[in-house]
Amino acid sequence: MVERLEQPELDALWDVDDPVGSAERIAAAASRPDRPELVRAELQTQRARAFGLQGRFAEADALLASLEPATGILHVRIVLERGRLLNTEGRHAEAVEMFQEALQAARREGDVFLAVDAAHMLAIADPARGEQWTEEADAELAATTDPRILRWRVALRNNRGWSLLEEGDAEAALREFDRALEAAVEYGTPDQRFAARWAVARALRSAGRAEEALELQRRLAEERPEDPYVVAELAALTGAAPTIEP
Template sequence: MYDFDEMWDYQHPDATEQKFRLKLEQVRSSEEVGYLAALLTQIARAQGLQGKFIDAHETLDQVEAQLPKSDDTARIRYLLERGRVYNSSSQQEEAIPLFLKAWEIGVQAKEDYYAVDAAHMLGISESTPETRLAWNMKALSHAEQSPKAGKWLGSLYNNIEWAKVETGALDEALDLFERALEFRKSQGEPGALFIARWCVAKVLRLLKRVEESLVIQQALLAETELTSTPDGYVYEEMAECLLMLHRKEEARRYFARSYECLRHDNWLIAHEPERIARIQQYANGV
């Protein structure tokens, strides 16, 4: 890990990109090629998170030109970020070989943190729930054995849980989500804890334990109202719970709020268009 990794604010990739660019100007003449290449990969990642995929690839082209003079860490980070840009732009066939190569180099070089990152990305980008689950389990095993990769445990729990949901193993998924919730409590990160609670509530709804789910979502809703930060995903789950409880008019209002928040969500539009269409349909009272 480099010092600039602490500068990340994943909620604001535009501001993060600018911080990285300023850092690049400050150290361009003093740092080694590998450091500069790794920093450029994070500029590309910030661009990808903003949907600036062409710009991200152009930044990574600069990194690629520097790889012959760079170390294994820079090579792995290049592969990871090129893969992430492809994955985010729905080009999984191009992404998967890059993640595989990053995994192989990471394991060989004992760069456990990045090896687990690569395996976790394969657990996202592979085409079937079974393959995604297998890669997530491999990543989890590696992370559990390496202190360097321990930070990945929360994300891996989350990925494995959703893979279990996809395969219909909802009781197993709930158990894992509840374990992940305890892990997030121990970390003390409010944003991650909020998401973990939301995940538990969603699986409770899928298990038809709707009243329990609704209580959690109502608590999350109250928190967003205190901060004046609406959350379209909380509105969506509120609506789904109310719909299952046959409170259709209340559900419609929350679907409408959800749609207003999520209709410009690029990831949702690209990866789950049927979901946003459902939210819009029920928001219109259909």
């Protein structure tokens, strides 16, 4: 019998674009009486995360509180999800404290996946030290050969790339997006590989390399002609009427 929540099961239940459906699927999985208590509790932390994405902050907080006091991996997950709730509410300084606690607790437990998750959230909540947190997260990955955990490199480098692009450093952003694409090719899902190629093209446009960007976006359009982000970039690159914010 599984003694803790395994990531493949959570991947199957969780869809960040569908927090309502995710909460329902997770609740059903957590209600099974044959599951170990720790697994049911871990699932409830993810249900709280889904509540947070719906703006149901009080319910999410109460659900996490109902799981305390906690130790070990459950403590890591509770603190991590409290940080996510605080960050979503715009309480970034408090969120950073939670994520730092989650990072240290995950390291004590030897859980690379959750340590990287905490560090990647620190890079989001604490952008002034975004590079530091990204590198710390990447360093955690040296301890594993698990492809599912190594997939974190896609998100880490993608997030760092967008931060740099927002700061106006298109060339540095392009380097990060290239690294995200390399990771996506090796460890990512088809959607991640598509999104990583799109991000490279987007950075190419900002770097003044419009012809290369247009060529790549056209190739992406052959695969997914109705993709709104590809359509928007093609409009931006060809002078057509814009569709969505480029």
